[in-house]
Amino acid sequence: MTNPLVEAYANALRAMEGSAPKGLLRRAQVEAEDIVPEPDVSEARLREHLEASDQDDRLRVALTLNMGRWGNAPVEGNPWTAGTRANSAERRELIIELLKIEAETASAFSVHFPLAKGDGTTVIAGPWEPWYTMEVQRDRDFYWGHYIEYLRTRRNWGAQAITTLDTATTHIVERLVNPSRAKAGQTKGLVVGYVQSGKTANFTGVIAKAIDAGYRLIIVMTGTTNLLREQTQRRLDMELVGRENILRGVDESDPGAAQIIDYLDDDDDWNNDRFVRHGVRPSEVGKPDIHRMTTQRRDYRRLQQGLPALEFERRDRTKQLWHPDNLFTSDARLIIVKKNTSVLNNLVKDLKNNADKLDDIPTLIIDDESDQASVNTTDPRKWKEEQKKRTAINQHLSNLLHILPRAQYVGYTATPFANVFVDPSDDEDIFPKDYLISLERPEGYMGADDFHDLDLAIPDSEKTFANSKEKAHVRLVGKQADEDDEAEEDDLQDALDSFVLAGAIKLYREAHGAKPFKHHTMLVHEAMRKAAHKTRSESIQDLWNVSGYLSGGASERLRQLFLDDFAPVTAALDLGHAMPASFDDLVPHLGVAARQIAPNGNPVLVINSDKDIEQENLDFDKRPVWRILVGGNSLARGFTVEGLTVTYYSRNVGHSEALMQMGRWFGFRPGYRDLVRLFVTRKVRDAFEAACRDEEEFRRELRQYATMVDGRPLITPKDIQPQVMRHGGLRPTAPNKMYNARLVERRxxxxxxxxxxxxxxxxxxxxxxxxxxxxxxxxxxxxxxxxxxxxxxxxxxxxxxxxxxxxxxxxxxxxxxxxxxxxxxxxxxxxxxxxxxxxxxxxxxxxxxxxxxxxxxxxxxxxxxxxxxxxxxxxxxxxxxxxxxxxxxxxxxxxxxxxxxxxxxxxxxxxxxxxxxxxxxxxxxxxxxxxxxPDDRKPLVYKVQIPEKPYYALVDEPSKP
Structure with missing residues (x-):
């Protein structure tokens, strides 16, 4: 099938978005007539194309999205469903009938687009007003459509991954308040993902859909470090904001342009046209421009004389901003800030001084790593009567929510326990009163069960690389790997050897047709103190110098490591990645790998706030990084270490949430997941496994409680609070308190x-x-x-x-x-x-x-x-x-x-x-x-312990007799 015919079918499907499925072939013929004369868009050609196409093919993606949306469509508000249950065989038969396709094509659809087993997203929610309909999504689509096209063409996302993202982001956006509603309203929700699992992609999709729908002030709160804020800013600029909004009419060839546009100097992705293009300045085609109020180099600063930059366009000055006559002709403002007191104080002050009426601004607040700094951790016993004492960041959040009555708060985290213990009676705090959404584990993700045998009870003596993921990827450190032993120098040597050997294997794979591995990194995480980082970096440098990677002195060590570890692990996992038949085939790549890791003889980058260390900055965006990274908090929560292949981790952490957030080795490892190695002490390994089990128990319980009736869940997030306290290993924010509800039946x-x-x-x-x-x-x-x-x-x-x-x-x-x-x-x-x-x-x-x-x-x-x-x-x-x-x-x-x-x-x-x-x-x-x-579909039944107190009140735990 030629490209114009792919366009014809894709356009036909786009015309049906937001409505019932209709005759596919007839609509494709109409679309094709505007593209080429006498087009052949027969269903036979369609079937041929589907058989030959890849998962990221544009037409395959369009079909997967539409079939998924029609299959998931609720009965309510969609009369075409004729009462058929979502994702049922009856619904699929109806869709095929309405598309009017041949039996042979229907059979091909069943192969290429199998009936969904149901939405993998878990939703715990209260009632909401349905407004984000398929028609709204179709009529206002701009940034979302460009975003998924970017994911398909630039990040090689397949059809199913895009469909999953579409479904998950719709679950979130539909629970926000309609931005053009006359009555102001706030929602607060929590989205639970996995560590390093693509939460940024999810909230980027939410922002895209929210701007399309009418939200005009977008505030993204990242973690507490500049590294994470800058990484998030660039990611959103590259994949959502796009070249036209960044340039805003500036000529790139102008000598002074680099002082205005932060990516013109030396950014490979900008220079190689990898930033999303909208094809036109959005406002020129009636869509909102995105004004960046922060850049990659600059966090939010006081606007001073530039306050009009925060004032929104209104075509009709007699009407409020939220009115449809103004809302859809105004531009959006995007602010990406780290959780820093002075930064957030500047933002709150500027908003208060703004000429716009804040009551009128539809606002979306994305709080990434929402269990870090955002939660109020002050002791309730020290609060004054009717006055809650707040931590600094929590106070700024409370102020934002107070001055922006149309603000929708969405917290993102992989460790949700602190969030669900927020006091739900505090209207100005961030308890997710409206919804709690647990995302599906994404395809291709390496998570807890890829490093721990969570579901395997065979004796250690019977474990092999094939039946034990822990044996394949985890290497215990310490003398004889005893629990109380410190890691030793021999262990670090093994980790360095694994890093060099894995780098050589990546180069071998590149030479045999694999996509280039831009980054190849090793993380050493043993202490938080900056002085310890410097000392450890020097010891790694010394060890590297005597390891013999360029002199041939490492040859026998690497040969044995290849034969005993890497070759058999790759064979056992059988992922289809190229692997040399013998170590001799790998030898030519070893020296190249060692020189790329230590181009100036030093393989180490220290990543912390110590300005006395003179070295290059860590920047995955501007240049390839093949290095050993030594650091603490800067490399911990939220920040993505690209190309991470070997981790050397021996630092103890006090509680499970902090422990899980240190798991930088979780994530996506395309083309090299068989090479990933984790070096840890037995004690750290066991602590991680326990934390992972607690997290999985929590998710499993959520799935049981997400009972749906007529498309709506029957329990709300407040029901989760007393429930979480019964999970082993979890610790509520205030151990001597509990909520005024006693669980009497878990059904x-x-x-x-x-x-x-x-x-x-x-x-x-x-x-x-x-x-x-x-x-x-x-x-x-x-x-x-x-x-x-x-x-x-x-x-x-x-x-x-x-x-x-x-x-x-x-x-x-x-x-x-x-x-x-x-x-x-x-x-x-x-x-x-x-x-x-x-x-x-x-x-x-x-x-x-x-x-x-x-x-x-x-x-x-x-x-x-x-x-x-x-x-x-x-x-x-x-x-x-x-x-x-x-x-x-x-x-x-x-x-x-x-x-x-x-x-x-x-x-x-x-x-x-x-x-x-x-x-x-x-x-x-x-x-x-x-x-x-139960017939009433209510999975949890509670009894109020003190009747005169509210169901959700914090009260002293009753004394036991």
């Missing part, structure tokens, strides 16, 4: 209290639970082979619903209320909902076993011991999947996986004087029938 289908079991020191409670589970152990007497991806042996059986309730009622937990709300719901279910329970005890072929008197012998599964000397008894995905195919399972059957678990590092099972195995926890995973989902 979810899946129950896995993995962190709630008794402490391993409490042997009496552990023995009690073994006795309590005897009915389940006795029932599981049938030897069964189960298969879900892999085959495993299990002991299975059934018990009645009453017998299961009796067992659950007897169990002891770490805290009195760990399982109370779950048990209350399960016990209330009648037998016509659940009448029996299938019991599954997965068995291992080898390993430790326990014998329980009067019952029999069973496998013991190994788990790590976490803080507070407690084991997290999490289930495995293969075992969970096998529940779907159990024999004799009926619609009224519940399922329970039972795991006797113990410390994986204990070699043997010992028994106490009464014959009970020491340190064995009876862990459960419960799955209720589908019919157990």
């Amino acid at each position: 979810t289908r899946t129950k896995e209290p993995s962190s709630g079991y008794p402490n391993l020191d409490d042997q009496s409670a552990l023995s009690h639970n073994i006795d309590a589970c005897r009915p389940l152990l006795k029932a599981a007497k049938h030897h069964t082979s189960l298969k879900a991806g892999r085959t495993f042996e299990a002991l299975t059986g059934t018990v009645t619903h009453k017998e299961m309730i009796d067992v659950l009622s007897e169990l002891k937990w770490a805290k009195d209320d760990t399982f109370t709300a779950d048990l209350a719901w399960i016990a209330s279910l009648p037998e016509d909902i659940v009448d029996q329970w299938h019991i599954v005890l997965p068995q291992q072929k080898t390993g430790r076993r326990i014998s329980i008197e009067g019952v029999g012998e069973f496998t013991v599964h190994g788990r790590k011991v976490e803080k507070e000397n407690r084991i997290r008894g999490n289930s495995e995905s293969a075992h969970r999947k096998a529940l779907d195919d159990l024999a004799d399972k009926t619609p009224t059957s519940g399922c329970a996986i039972l795991y006797p678990v113990m410390d994986k590092d204990r070699p043997d099972v010992e028994v106490d004087d009464d014959g009970y195995p020491i340190g064995v926890v009876m862990a459960l995973m419960l799955q209720l029938p589908d019919a157990a989902v």
Whole structure:
């Protein structure tokens, strides 16, 4: 298919955006007639093109977006859906019918655009006024359309990735207040992503859609460092603002232009035309220009005599700015600031001195890393009556929200726990009262489960590069990798060797057709103090000088590392990346890699605020960076370390949120994820794994609570607050306080209290639970082979619903209320909902076993011991999947996986004087029938503890009797 015909189909699809699907071929024929004479736009040619095209093909992207939007369209407000459920087979049949395509084309669509399983975004929200309709998106599309075209052509995003971004950003924008609504209103929301997972792309898309829809003041608050603010400014300038808005009529050839335009000097992307182009100054075609109030070089400063720059154009001075007659002919202002007291103070003062009526300005505030600095961390006990004391940044945020009544606040974070513990009764604070949105893990992302075996319980002795991601990517440091040992110089040598070897492999791949690897970096993160950074950089320099990378002295070390580590890992992961058949094929690239890493003999860049260190600045945008980076906070939260391949991390962090934010090794590693290595101490590794599990539990719980009825969730973010407190390892902002709500029923289908079991020191409670589970152990007497991806042996059986309730009622937990709300719901279910329970005890072929008197012998599964000397008894995905195919399972059957678990590092099972195995926890995973989902679709039921206090009030925790 020739390009004009691709244009014809793409234009036909664009004409249908925001409306019902209509005859595709006929509309493509009409569009084609304006492009070429006697066009051939037959469906046969369309099918040929789809078969031959890549995921980033323009027509494939357009079809994926439209099919996704039609499939996701709510019934309400879209009569063409004829009541068909979103993303159902009936909806797809209707879309095919309305498109009037041939059966063969419909079959091709089912292959290339499979029926979506549902939106992967998790939404917890209160009621909102629907206004951001498909028609609005179609009629006001400008910056969003250019942004996704940029992602497709310049960043090589595929159709599915763009569709996912479109859906996720719509979830956010539709919950903002209609910018042209007469009545002012604010919303506050929180978007939870993953560390280094592309949150910037998401909020860039939100800004693009918001400007298209009518928001005219955009304030982006980045982290607390200049590095992060400058990185965010450039990213938005490059991908959203575009050349025309940056130049604003300035002639690039003018000798003085470089003093005005910050990218003219030496920016490769600007000079090579990689900044987005809109094709015209937006205002010339009736679209809003974007005025930058900050630049890459300059954070926000007082405007002084330039205050008119913040004043908005109004075509009709008799009407307010928000009125459609003014709003859609005015330009947008973009301000990107770091969270700094003086900077935000300047902004607030300028806004107050502005001639515009602030009540009239539709404003969007994006708070990146919103759990850093933004949250009020003052002690409530020190507040004066009716006057809350605030931290500095929180006070500025409160001021902004106060003076801008049309401001919409959207916080972004990967660690949301501080945000959800903000006091919801404080109207001027940032509690996400309107919505909490958890983003789907993006395709191609390397996250926690790529470095930790979160769902793998096989013994360490059986782990291989193929079945253990931790074994493939993580290298423990310290003498014999003992927990209390400090990292040693030999460990650093191994990390340096891995970095050089990985660089050579990247060069080999470039020579064999891979796209160039512009950046190749190693991060050394051991301390926050600047003096320590300088000392460590000098020791790395000294070690580099004697490592023999250019003299041949490193040859045997690198050869052995290639044979024992890199070659077998790449083969085991089987990602399709080029790899030399022998080390000798790699030798020509080793010297080149070493010289690129240390072009002047020094491979290190120190990244901190110490101005006494004379060296080049870290700038991923202006030049390739092949270096070892040593730093602290500047390289921590939010900042993207491009090309990061090797990380050497041995610094301890006090709490899980800070720990997770240090995970710079999470992210996208296209073409080299098999080369990524993480060097950490055992203690740091275990702390990261525990934090990752806590985060995944939180997300899993959110997914259960995001119940939708008629397209709307039934619980609000305030319901999450007392719920989060029950997660192991999480710490609320004020430990001696709790919200005035007691959870009495948790009405979810899946129950896995993995962190709630008794402490391993409490042997009496552990023995009690073994006795309590005897009915389940006795029932599981049938030897069964189960298969879900892999085959495993299990002991299975059934018990009645009453017998299961009796067992659950007897169990002891770490805290009195760990399982109370779950048990209350399960016990209330009648037998016509659940009448029996299938019991599954997965068995291992080898390993430790326990014998329980009067019952029999069973496998013991190994788990790590976490803080507070407690084991997290999490289930495995293969075992969970096998529940779907159990024999004799009926619609009224519940399922329970039972795991006797113990410390994986204990070699043997010992028994106490009464014959009970020491340190064995009876862990459960419960799955209720589908019919157990409550009729009122309300997953959480709370009881107000002090009736005269509001449901959400902060009150002292009642004393226990």
